Amino acid sequence: MKIPIAKALFNSHSYSEYRKLISDLLLEKKSTGDEQSEDLTHYSELNETRMNRLDKTIKITEETSLKLKSLQSExxxxxxxxxxxxxxxxLLPIINKSAIESGKIDLRIVLRDENEELIKLFLTNKKKAIPILIVVDKETGSVLGNWGPRPQAAADLVADYRKEFGVIDETLKTNLQLWYLHDKGITTQNELADIMLELER
Structure with a gap:
């Protein structure tokens, strides 16, 4: 196991611990991460509401469920x-439900700013984009693959907008949130299930 992975796992949170950490910080008007600002706290508040809703509404499709339940390894x-x-x-509510559905996947979450060594191993276009999901073999501790920071169609939406307008602005953020809303987590769960089946081949 790579040392940054081992270190990260040692300091990682379960999904419920991660949610509690964010809630506790918000009570102090803070967000996770090294940088603190009103904007970041505001985004954290919006995200908490969003995750509460998604935890209730996200459904794993029958097709994805069958794929995830067919996994042999842990x-x-x-x-x-x-x-x-x-x-x-x-994405985290979908990732969490997919992991639970499989019965073979243990979800652990770490904060980017506390794991500099780790995020540097998984840069996206030389940037520390998140979320990044790293697939680790439970038995051997070896890294088998990774996914993120977005499903492909959402990544394309961002890339096309940036190409046309040269920026990431509020309009793009709204467009992206609408994409997620309409997609209902289907694309993400499909991509994750397919990656896992591919790894088992």
Whole structure:
């Protein structure tokens, strides 16, 4: 096992611990991460509401359920996240439900800013984009693959917008949230299940 992975797992949170950490910080008007600002706290508050809703409404499809339940080996999904990250708020409830559905995956979450060594191993276009899901073989501790920071269609939406307008602004953030809303987590659960089946081949 790579040392940054082992270190991260040692300091990782379960999904419920991660949710509690964010809630407790919000009571102090704080967000996770090294940087503190009114904006980041505001995003964390929005994200908490979003995650509460998604925890209640996200459904794993029958097709995905069958795929996840067919896994033979046991895995850890180590997710790098932060409470203020809009994509993480949309994706973690789906990731959590998928892990539970499989019966073979243990979900652990770590904060990006507390795991500098780790995030540097999983940069996206040289940036510390999150969330990143790292697939770890539970038995050997070896890294088998990774996914993130967004499902492909959402990544394409961001790339196309950036190409046309040269920025990531509030309009794009709204468009992205609408994409997630309409998608209802289907694309994400499909991609994750397919990655796992691919790894078992």
């Amino acid at each position: 895995y850890i999904w180590l997710v790098i996240s932060e409470g203020w990250c809009g994509d993480a708020a949309q």
